[in-house]
Amino acid sequence: MTIAYIGLGSNLDSNLPGKINSPKENILSAKEAISTIESTTILSVSSLYQSKPVGPQNQGDYINAVAKLETNLAATDLLNSLQDVENEHGRKREEHWGARTLDLDILLFGGQIIQNKRLTIPHKELCNRSFVLVPLMEIEPECIIPGKGKVSDLVLNVDKTELKVV
Ligand code: ROI
Numbered sequence: 001m002t003i004a005y006i007g008l009g010s011n012l013d014s015n016l017p018g019k020i021n022s023p024k025e026n027i028l029s030a031k032e033a034i035s036t037i038e039s040t041t042i043l044s045v046s047s048l049y050q051s052k053p054v055g056p057q058n059q060g061d062y063i064n065a066v067a068k069l070e071t072n073l074a075a076t077d078l079l080n081s082l083q084d085v086e087n088e089h090g091r092k093r094e095e096h097w098g099a100r101t102l103d104l105d106i107l108l109f110g111g112q113i114i115q116n117k118r119l120t121i122p123h124k125e126l127c128n129r130s131f132v133l134v135p136l137m138e139i140e141p142e143c144i145i146p147g148k149g150k151v152s153d154l155v156l157n158v159d160k161t162e163l164k165v166v
Helices: 023-034 075-088 130-139 151-157
Strands: 002-010 040-045 049-051 062-071 103-109
Touching: 002 023, 002 075, 002 130, 023 040, 023 062, 023 075, 049 130, 062 130, 075 103, 130 151
Parallel strands: none
Antiparallel strands: 002 062, 002 103, 040 062, 049 062
């Protein structure tokens, strides 16, 4: 069993046939979909947070959350399942740092440091982003980020003014 933390993000309607899902609905629906991944249980999910985009500003505000999972899958298999969920939510792999219907990132996977073609864990930008650190801190205040330190220390160094619970 491995404890993993996943970042969820959305700032686009998914426009799926027959329904238009807002960013907030995309996150809630992703949570349901993640709960059906084999050999994986959701232990907790943070509040939903709204923030201005990091990167190009010509896109809408994001809704973000962090989920804590327990899984028997290997990191790559968990990634495959998360990418299936992204695709089911109309994810298109287009512009770098552009708007997206659903982004699911493995932030932490046990205490492991993983670096390969598909995965960098801990996630590269984890320590710079209030929309990740604040929800992570909410569900796991004692969390240690391998090679980086305590989430409770890291969260002090990021700008939280534009972040609000929705
Ligand atoms: N900005 C915010 N606020 N939230 C995100 O989830 C997010 N994801 C991204 C980029 C485009 C870097 N900006 C973001 O991938």
